[in-house]
Amino acid sequence: MREGEVIRIAGTLVVGTGIPDITIGEVVEVGSEGLIGEVIRIIEDTFAVQVYEPTSGLKPGDPIKGTGKRLVAELGPGLLENIFDGVGRPLEDLIKASGPFIKRGIKAYTLPRDKKWEFKPTVKEGEYVSGGDIIGEVQETVNTVHKIMVPPDVSGKLIEIAEGEYTVTDVIAKVETEEGVIKELTMMQEWPVRVARPIAPGGRLSLDTPLITGQRVIDVFFPVAKGGAAAIPGGFGTGKTITLHQLAKWSDADIVVYIGCGERGNEMAEVLTDFPELKDPRTGRPLMERTVLIANTSNMPVSAREASVYIGITIAEYYRDMGYDVSLMADSTSRWAEAIREISGRLGEMPVERGFPAYLPDKIAEFYERAGRVKALGKPERVGSVTIVGAVSPPGGDFNEPVTIHTLRFTGVFWALDPDLAYSRHFPAINWLKSYSLYANQILGGFVGSFSMYRQELFNWWKSVQSDFNVYRDKAMEILTTAAEVESIARIIGEKSLPDDQRLLLLTSELLKEGFLRQNAFDEVDTFSEPEKSALLLKLIIDFHHMVEKVIKKRIPIDRVIDLPVVAKIKRVKFDPRRVEAILEVAQEAREELLKLAEEYRVEVEI
Amino acid sequence: MGVDVRDVSGLIYRGIREVKGSILVLDPIPNVLYDEVVRVRAPDGIDRLGRVLEVSKDYIIIQVFGEESGLQTDTVIKFTGSTFEIPVSDDVLGRMFNGRFEPIDGMGPIASRDKRDINGEPINPKARIHPNNFIQTGISAIDGMLSLVRGQKLPIFSESGLPHNRVAAQIARQATVLGEEEEFALVFAAMGLKNDEARFFIDSFKLSGAIERSVVILNLADDPAIERLVTPRIALTIAEYLAFELGYHVLAILTDMTNYCEALREVSAAREEIPGRGGYPGYMYSDLATIYERAGIVRGKPGSLTQMPILTMPAGDKRHPIPDLTGYITEGQIILSRDLDSRGIYPPINVLPSLSRLMRSGIGPDKTRDDHKDVADQLYDAYSRGLKARDLARIVGEMGLSDRERLFLKFADVFERKFVNQGEYENRSIDETLDLAWEVLSILPPEELVRVKEETLEKYYYKAKHPEA
Structure with a gap:
């Protein structure tokens, strides 16, 4: 038994002594209640521990036990549809142990030990297996087959494999290594959370497929x-x-890992209420069935907040290794960075920017680098991906602060949220002039390619127009950018004093904002916009712009166009439950109304 | 001379290595617990409460709550062996205490064997029930556009000189849940409040009869600042007990959180911690969260705890760390505006930057009315356009506006005067509020109301436009 004693307690930081062979990252149990902590510094014969639970009542002289293990995630069937705290304990088990309020010192396994899963082997005895190979399958939820893989560090001859119902700790296979050692495999494996899981050698692939999110401003402009x-x-x-909730709900990932890191308890309650009710538009199954939730709310211990992000990304990598597309949402990475800062401060480390330690950028880079599309380790060959979407909560909403700045260095997409848009209830409040996506050019072809995923019958029709899609997108961007300049002039001289072609820019930009960019997350129809609807809506507005351009060239006053009934319809058609059909209908009406207007002024326009 | 300790029983310790403001540094003593409560008696004979902030084999750091002056190295410390606990019972209703939970209403202290740690324990997120019961406050701007729901934490961001106290008192007076007779139990915690402000609240509770179901905890401006660190925690421990043990629906008003944060900064500075923004400690977010997150509804427990913290934004700056960190934790914010106040609008709620995050789960058919959500969206949209027009009119004059802009400008004026503005004792039902909203919206032609569904327009708009028909 490696046991030492506590010599100092300052908040969640505990310093101990008396275990000479303690290692960085080792999990220790502190005090008589066995509070879980992790060794983060070793100074001569003492070591500093960040404890994941409140430390009230500890005193110098209390025991510290070394467990010899690093902080690991338990990986195996039973993760989906579940909610865990920052160190991987199922919240339901905590309720069973201590009621609705979380008491400390409770031990709980991530994966249920008593539940039996139907294991179907996919390899035979006598075959040679190595790390990452799939040896069997378990139906984890209706739509998700959980692949049982050989742990990355095991290889050898399979001398035994089981079939039938087993728990995650039952031995389901035995492997004889080259040294003649027999290794017993279970459906569960453990992985140290701070280490990225290995992939096939040279297995990083280029990023060329869009994550369809059903959010127009993201899918079309900043994918x-x-x-x-x-x-x-x-x-x-x-x-x-x-x-983030919208992305977790509607993105076309196979698995979603949602980390509530230092955020509101009621928001997690909302996810738990909503997700079982909502259906995945592609499979028709409840969204909860593909979701893993990690909740470490703002009032739960700050050090576990730091760990929650690593638990989440490890689970995401594990499903990626099965060949799934996983998306991970972390809300909010600022709280994670603040947890790092707080622990660093208690250690007395030298702060650099705004109290953050000098290694903050490394931590952020390490985390985002665990995203990627990869060829997974082992046989059979398979490709999986982890997409990371990280929320950042800059103090005072000012993006010029360390966490935002360093995050932008290591991510490819920037969705800049704008308080002015939010105040006028324009959601998603993603500012189209400040945001960017480095992936846009590579993957927009893929966006058009994804149309058929939702609606087979439209596929052929789309093939004929898809080459135009980029043209529409660029035109829309150009109009929005120019209109912003015109608006600032209009703010000084008044809209009425502008020439008609500039007022048209304002009109189109208004249509784009109201009819396209603005998307109501709580409207049954509008909450999810399938790719063809997004593209068609954009086409409707840009086509209308071109038609009006021709009309006003013939000296028909723009005021008459603005008063056309179809203008309000373009703004509202996104709510129409007939979706694509309704948009096509409005496009027809727009053309007819403009022609009628031209007729009234006895001019001829070709539109 | 020295400290008289004849009346203190048990283990005591005399002699302090260092006194730094309210922080005491002691030589090591065996068996001192982290977070333990201590009693501190200086030669002046006054007893103060304290707490162990840090303990090690080389030193002990103690935070003293209470009067600093008079502390010296010849001070006696008594270690109590437990963390900060208070007795709880239903006798607290109708009572008044100081910021350390000592009675100030002339009656005896609360006696109960049931004791609770004032730091509480975090609610398991899975044990939470997502709040969805609309609370009618009778204030149109709140009910119509920033609806409060039971179990929410919705702060008021104000400035010195604005009527936040009157607004909070009006809410406390009028808040009811539709269809339920039961009234809220009130827990009122004052931190650094001026005497007359505290008096105003108490008088208002007395006048409406609410005092019978209230608990008042007062740390006034001339009370020790450090005590403010425990005041809200005592209040919320009582509130949690009333809500989750006795089944009351509790509304907790915490004012002024700015004073709390300043006390926090004071302690941090005394400990020579690395200061964050504005000198406030880096852990202020986590610290505030342990207060604000103590609101909600819990599975299997009868009552609910709704929080309304009040804070004054220093220099009216919403980006100041105190409102900023609060806004990141709470479920929205009600922002009062000096501009509206100076134009005589009461309550001077600036609805545009205000927000209620839980609104949509509490409104709609069966809860308030089918048009509620559309109306709220449309009011926001039209009002923000109206304000843009008002800005423009300041430059080009009203005559320089287009007809459309002039219409929105008129809308903004009427909206402020008729919808936002109301009497301090005027209690509008949600139906009255929504009907009033339609009356104001009817200034605009139907095609401008793009945020309202067509069937909703059919149902309400034309009726409001032509009331005689």
Whole structure:
């Protein structure tokens, strides 16, 4: 038994002594209640521990036990549809142990030990297996087959494999290594959370497939690739959490890992209420069935907040290794960075920027680099991805602060949330002039390619127009940018004093904002916009712009166009439950109304 | 001379290595617990409460709550062997205490064997029930556009000189849950409040009869600042007990959180910690969260705890660390505006930057009315356009506006005067509020109301436009 004693307690930081062979990252049990902590510094014969539970009542002289293990995640069937705290304990088990309020010192396994899963082997005895190979399958939820893989560090001849119902700790296979050692495999494996799981040698693949999110401003203007990383910074009330919820709900990932890191308890309660009710638009199954939740709310111990992000990404990598597209939402990475700062401060480390330690950028880089599209380790060959979307909560909403700055260095997509848009209830409040996506050019072809995923019958029709899609997108961007300049002039001289072609820019930009960019997360129809609807809506507005351009060239006053009934319809058609059909209908009406107007002025226009 | 300790029983310790403001540094003593409560008696004979902030084999650091002056190295410390606990019972209703939970209403202290740690324990997120019961406050701007729900934490961001106290008192007076007779139990915690402000609240509770179901905890401006660190925690421990043990629906008003944060900064500075923004400690977010997150509804427990913290934004700056960190934790914010106040609008709620995050789960058919959500969205949209027009009119004059802009400008004026503005004792039902909203919206032509569904327009708009028909 490696036991030492406590010599200092300052908040969640405990210093101990008396275990000479303690290692960095080792999990220790502190005090008579066995509070879980992790060794983060070793100074001569003492060591510093960050404890994941409140430390009230500890005193110098209390025992510290070394467990010899690092902080690991338990990986295996039973993760989906579940909610865990920052160190991987199922919240339901905590309720059973201590009621609705979390008491400390409770031990609970991540994976249920008594539940039996139907294991179907996919390899035969006598075959040679190595790390990452799939040896069997378990139906984890209706739509997710959980692949049982050989742990990365095991290889050898399979001398025994089981079939039938087993728990995660039952031995389901035995492997004889080259040295003649027999290794027993279970459906569960453990992995140290701070280490990225290995992939096939040279297995990093290019990012060329978009993650379809059903959010127009993201899919069309600032898309994120499967395996990419996106940052969404914004002050409070700008809609970070709702945007992340929307992505968790509607993105076309196979598995979603949602980390509530230092955020509100009621928001996690909302996810737990909503997700079982909502259906995945592709499979028709409850969204909860593909979701893993990690909840470490703001009032739970700050050090476990630091760990929660690593537990989440390890689970995401594990499903990626099965060949799934996983998306991970972390809300909010600022709270994680603050937890790092707080622990660093208690250790007396030298702060650099705003109290953050000098290694903050390394930590952020390490985390986002665990995103990627990869060839997984082992046989059979398979490709999986982890997409990371990280919310950032900059103090005062000012993006010029360390966490935002460093996050932008290591992510490819920037969705800038704008308080002015949020105040006028324009959601998602993603500012189209400040945001960017480094993936846009690579993957927009993929966006058009994804149409058929939702609606087979439209596929052929789309093939004929898809080459135009980029043209529409660029035109829309150009109009929005120019209109912003015109608006600032209009703010001084008044809209009425502008020439008609500039007023048209304002009109189109208004249509784009109201009819396209603005998307109501709580409207049954509008909450999810399938790719063809997004593209068609954009086409409707840009086509209308071109038609009006011709009309006003013939000296028909723009005021008459603005008063056309179809203008309000373009703004509202996104809510129409007939979706694509309704948009096509409005496009027809727009053309007819403009022609009628031209007729009234006895001019001829070709539109 | 020395400290008289004849009346103190048990183990005591005399002699302090260092006194730094409210922080005491002691030589090591065996068996001192982290976070333990201590009693501190200086030669002046006054007893103060304290808490162990840090303990090691070389030193002990103690935080003293209470009067600093008079502390010296010849001070006696008594270690109590337990963390900060208070007795709880239903006798607290109708009572008044100081910021250390000592009675100030002339009656005896609360006696109960049931004791609770004032730091509480975090609610398991899975044990939470997502709040969805609309609370009618009778204030149109709140009910119509920033609806409060039971179990929410919704702060008021104000400035010195604005009527936040009157607004909070009006809410406390009028808050009811639709369809339920039961009234809220009130827990009122004052931190660094001026005497007359505290008096105002107490008088208001007395006047409405609410005092019978209230608990008042007062740390006034001239009470020790450090004590403010425990005041809200005592209040919330009582509130949790009333809500989750006795089944009351509790509304907790915490004011002024700015004073709390300043006390926190004071302690941090005394400990020579690395200061964060504005000198406030880096852990202020986590610290505030342990207060604000103590609101909600819990599975299997009868009552609910709704929080309304009040804070004054230093220099009216919403980006100041105190409102900023609060906004990141709470479920929205009600922002009062000096501009509206100076134009005589009461309550001077600036609805645009205000927000209620839980609104949508509490409103709609069966809860308030089917048009509620659309109306709220449309009011936001039209009002923000109206304000833009008002800005423009300041430059080009009203005559320079287009007809459309002039219409929105008119809307903004009427909206402020009729919808936001109301009497301090005027209690509007949600139906009255929504009907009023339609009356104001009817200034605009139907095609401008793009945030309202067509069937909702059919149902309400034309009726409001032509009331005689």
